[in-house]
Amino acid sequence: MTDIVDLSAIRNARETPDPDLICRDAFGREMRTYVLEYEMDGRRWGLSVMAYSMEDAEARVAAMRDGLVLCGELYRVLPG
Incomplete structure (x- = not known):
């Protein structure tokens, strides 16, 4: 049996920023890169x-x- 591919899920994933471009503030709220x-x-x-x-x-x-x-x-960026 062939697997069913959800094309809308793939399309939506492409329209989401890469995880590296999203972070959370000190209160856990999502921030994105503009x-x-x-x-x-x-x-x-x-x-x-x-x-x-x-x-x-x-x-x-x-x-x-x-x-x-x-x-x-800026001389240095510390991780975390």
């Missing part, structure tokens, strides 16, 4: 930000417009 883009010197650049939803990501971008500050160079 991509930001800007233009400088005629070139496009990008960075990512973690947010709870698209609306939260938009709010974070608005907050950055109002008060983004350069704090220094």
Whole structure:
């Protein structure tokens, strides 16, 4: 007997972010990775930000417009 393949489940799995792009905050709430883009010197650049939803990501971008500050160079990222 042939196994039945659920194509909608496969399609839905493809539309889900990779597990490496999802994390949980200190309260266990899911945060996803959103991509930001800007233009400088005629070139496009990008960075990512973690947010709870698209609306939260938009709010974070608005907050950055109002008060983004350069704090220094990042030297190391500690696991965990």
